[in-house]
Amino acid sequence: MPGKVLEIRAMSASSTAAPGIRSAPVVAKLIDTSTCIGCKACEVACQEWNDLPAETTVQIGTYQTLPDTTPNLWNLIKFNEHETADGAFHWLLRKDQCMHCADPGCMKACPAPGAIVQYNNGIVDFEQDNCIGCGYCIAGCPFNVPKMSRQTKKVYKCTLCVDRVSVGLEPACIKACPTNCLTFGSKDVLLLKAQSRVTQLKAAGFTDAAVYDPPGVGGTGVVTILAYGDPEAYGLPRNPNLSFALQLWKGPLKWIGNLAIVGGIIGTFVHYLRFGPKHVPEDAPSKRVN
DSSP states (O other), rough: OHHGGGGGGGEEEOOOSSOOOOOOOOOEEEEEEEGGOOOHHHHHHHHTTTOOOOOOOOOSSSSSSSSSOBBBBEEEEEEEEOOOSSSEEEEEEEESSOOOBOHHHHHOOOTTTTSSEEEEETEEEEGGGGGHHHHHOHHHHOOOEEETTTTTTOOEOTTTTTHHHHHTTHHHHHHOOOOOOOOEEEEHHHHHHHHHHHHHHHHTTTOOOEEOOOOOOOSSSSSEETTTOOOOGGOOOOOOOOOHHHHHTTTTTHHHHHHHEEEEEEEEHHHHHHHHHOOTTTTTTTOOOO
């Protein structure tokens, strides 16, 4: 896979380029929750294409496969119970996966160069060969997506099928979806499509319908149409953003630390110029440690 995607690689964890700088159109996946039927075809397609081992399902009182994604399950249809104001009950289905943030907290938190990369089309990918297993990316993600493998001590998540996208194919989950609730293409085009769909839903009585593309992370590469509007009803954070601790660590504290190092080097050099090298007299008594 690395050989196929070198031409679309743009940034890594050690890059200083702004996330908004791209040399190719930003791609995205559009999820229309109003047409998802919970068939899990996308789950199966993801497992098969990425050659992931089967996970043992867990009964949690719904048709949901597992409580959460795992290192071996990068795509999960979540079933969320929702009761409207008039007492009607609904299953709110949502495809849970990496959101491919434009300003990814996982990449900002990662201390290992090249372990997390962001391609020039916006896709955020993990390079497990460079991963040191520190888990900082897990803490940096506002969506709780990356998962650590106990066996490999590496972190895994959805890659948005970058190996397929880099050769002009759509992600496997989208190929498998039978209701066309998943769409892939240019983000600008998909946002227009999403707004048009929201207009249709509002006309059909879903007055709170909205597009979920949170600005706190610079927008996401996975845009979601929420028929009922409330992100938390679907298990999504209302206003996801990078934590204050992460911004402090990667911002002021990083520069203060760098200045302290430079200051120490300059101070040592000035001390040398002023006092010269330290010489020990030949007749000075030696100190021995018994």
